[in-house]
Amino acid sequence: MEAERLIEAGRRALAASQGPLDVMAEAWQAQALARVVGSRLAMCGPIELRGEAQALGEIGAGSAALDHPKVLCGGARAVQMSGIADVRAALAGLSLLLGEAGIALVGVACDTGEDGLYWQCIEAMDAADESLDRVHGMLRRLTERERERDGPYGGIRGPAPSAAGP
DSSP, X not given: OBHHHHHHHHHHHHXXXXXXXXXXXXXXXXXXXXXXXXXXXXXXXXXXXXXXXXXXXXXXXXXXXXXXXXXXXXXXXXXXXXXXXXXXXXXXXXXXXXXXXXXHHHHHHHXXXXXXXXXXXXXXXXXXXXXXXXXXXXXXXXHHHHHHHHTTTTTOOSSOTTTSOO
């Protein structure tokens, strides 16, 4: 399944999550997907994204807070990823997913009275925030590349038709 579809499935699942454990599981799923997207782009994405992508692929790996038992028994959705059809669309969707996961984690952290769950939320929020920073960095690099390709006038070549005369 392509990254864009998996990201959308993750957003729907996060929106439908019921309770703190579901939110934690979906935050883990979002982070796992971010790592897979990062790893894929580091190997075969645009050259200017590879450094940020590699860093994204390494965020949160091995974190106890992200090894959620509910997900571990069902597996990560991210393993279903077959490719990335549109890098910009995938990164934009991933940005939304990570932001939504961060907001949901804040809600869980604020509502829980359990220290262990609170600190798991804090760790997961840190990972989501760091991942989001990397994704935003890659989106900025794509925008810069497009500006460089299009030139200083947004891709306009030659005089405008009205300036060319009759």
